[in-house]
Amino acid sequence: MSERHAILVDPADKRERVDRLLVKNLPTLSRSRLQGLITTGQLSVDGKTIDNPAFRVKPGQKLLLEVPPAVAAEPEAQQIDLDIVFEDPYLIVIDKPAGMVVHPAPGNLDGTLVNALIGHCGESLKGIGGVRRPGIVHRLDKDTSGLIVAAKTEAVHQALTELFAARDIERAYQAVIWGAPSPAKGEIEGNIGRSPRNRKKMAVVRRGGKSALTRYQTLKSYAQGAVSLIECRLMTGRTHQIRVHLTEKGHPLVGDPVYGRVSDAKLQRLPPDARLAFRDFRRQALHARILGFKHPITGKTLKFESKLPPDIKELISSLEPV
Missing domain, CATH: 3.30.2350.10 (Pseudouridine synthase)
Structure with a gap:
């Protein structure tokens, strides 16, 4: 379960940065950890969400910080069926089903796309682009279905990340x-x-x-x-x-x-x-439905299309006369 910490701002802490105030009151948590919690929306001040670690507090304000349970440092390999649209030694494109979480997080510690990718690609995938999200360049919400690409080498991860940052990806x-x-x-x-x-x-x-x-x-x-x-x-x-x-x-x-x-x-x-x-x-x-990009290694333009899944098709069909 998540831990909740309530802090009342003392007059002596007037205009203090909220991350520094939290460090002072919660010494068991590092400043970087606290900043991460703030930026992901785990802090409220007088009931209002604050996602800026540099927010300046005022005396009398009530801070409420929610700390989710810790996630394992490294995701484990799991044998989970994947709908593989494309794969080569450098990257893999998956048609993700609705209901699958992309990477482990509190509440979804296994059964994720990351667990499945490590199970499919092997231990070599671990650490590519980060320990907790190996290979992941972008994400889809748990209940959004469709195409997602993951890198299988560090160089390709960096190249794909740059393509996304430059908006040179068709989605x-x-x-x-x-x-x-x-x-x-x-x-x-x-x-x-x-x-x-x-x-x-x-x-x-x-x-x-x-x-x-x-x-x-x-x-x-x-x-x-x-x-x-x-x-x-x-x-x-x-x-x-x-x-x-x-x-x-x-x-x-x-x-x-x-x-x-x-x-x-x-x-x-x-x-x-x-x-x-x-x-x-x-x-x-x-x-x-569509994912297109230039292959970072071969230079070939790749474009993939995914049909609407059955549940959305059935939803639309219910509106159309027979």
Whole structure:
């Protein structure tokens, strides 16, 4: 279980950096560990999430820090079936199913893509790009399905990381959303950071955060615009970017338990036969359909496509007349 530490700011600590204050009050935790906890949204001040270690405190403020249980230093190999789309001595492309976590974290210590990759590629993968996330260059949320690439050598990991940083990667997602965007094709821009109201959520924020840009186009609308199938292309790669941007625009993803909870009003706009399917859909209807990049070693342009998984296909089929 997580540990919780509550600290009341003393007048003597006025204007102190919050990370330094935590070091003073929690000597068993290193400053780097505390900074990591802060940046991942584990700290609240008077109930508001703070993700900046340089935040200056005021006397009387109440700090609440949640420290998740420790994760094993090195993930272990596990024999887990993988849907391998492409593999060579340098990298591997996987079609990840919904429900699989990418790397171990509190609450999901095994059964992850990283465990499966080590099991498939062998011990040589360990340490590539970092001990806890070997080979991982980018990530998909647990309940987002689709294409993900991992590096099998340190040089390729660095090269792919640079491609992602330079936005020289083609990434297209398909999503089922509530409503019909207007215009049908466009851009959504807005900095993304931790929600000040809920540390477990991301949000478009007015101050701070990281710049984010999503381009979208509507592929088809159903039930007089009650639901739409859209394609999104990421110009940046922020946490929950598509989910947050579409929610900000008023069109959350169907099935999203964090940003798009279903309502009776939304369901009533659907054909009767579709209501049950949409009400019971238990994950965000988001699929990483296209992944394209230049191979760091061979120089060949690679492009992979993944079909919509059966659960999203069935969701869409419930809206289409037989």
